[in-house]
Amino acid sequence: MLSNRALEIGRLLRFAAVGVLNTALGYSVILACLALGYGDLPSNAAGYAAGLVLGFVLNSRWTFSDARRGGAGVAVRYGLCFAVSYSANLLIVLVALSFGVTANPLVHLLGIIVYSVLFYLASAYVVFRPVETRNARKNLK
Numbered sequence: 703m704l705s706n707r708a709l710e711i712g713r714l715l716r717f718a719a720v721g722v723l724n725t726a727l728g729y730s731v732i733l734a735c736l737a738l739g740y741g742d743l744p745s746n747a748a749g750y751a752a753g754l755v756l757g758f759v760l761n762s763r764w765t766f767s768d769a770r771r772g773g774a775g776v777a778v779r780y781g782l783c784f785a786v787s788y789s790a791n792l793l794i795v796l797v798a799l800s801f802g803v804t805a806n807p808l809v810h811l812l813g814i815i816v817y818s819v820l821f822y823l824a825s826a827y828v829v830f831r832p833v834e835t836r837n838a839r840k841n842l843k
Contacts, residue, residue: 709832716765717822720757725814728753736805746795746810750788750817766830776829783824791817 704712728749735745758780791813798809 710826713765713826714822717761717825720760720765721818721822723760724753724757725818727756729810729814732810733807736807742795742799742804742810743792746792746813749810750791754784761825761830766825766832779829780825783821783829787817787821787824790820 730749731752732745732749735748736742740748758777762776762780794813794816795809798804798806803809
């Protein structure tokens with residue numbers, strides 16, 4: 703049986719792999735939208751929307767396959783954690799815009815990094831808690 707640390711490392715590596723796919727898709731959409739003249743905010747939103755759907759499917763079925771299952775609750779928690787993480791990303795973009803930095807891919811890359819760290823932590827400990835964690839909490843009641 704794998705230790706908790708080994709399980710956590712495995713989840714982190716799977717999340718990173720999904721993140722690479724999300725980042726490639728999302729960043730490509732952002733760059734394409736910027737090139738088409740859609741501006742920073744619509745481009746950023748389009749990129750994250752594309753990655754959100756891909757990420758939910760892959761994370762729920764592969765990254766956190768040992769976690770709780772089911773229903774709208776997981777999707778709602780995922781959406782809320784996304785909203786918090788995306789808000790942090792958007793804050794970075796808005797601060798850059800307030801300093802006159804527009805259409806800068808590096809600003810969006812920094813936002814992606816902050817978003818990714820926050821979203822992993824939220825996914826691992828709020829959205830897709832392992833079944834053993836849930837059971838331990840029930841036993842405390």
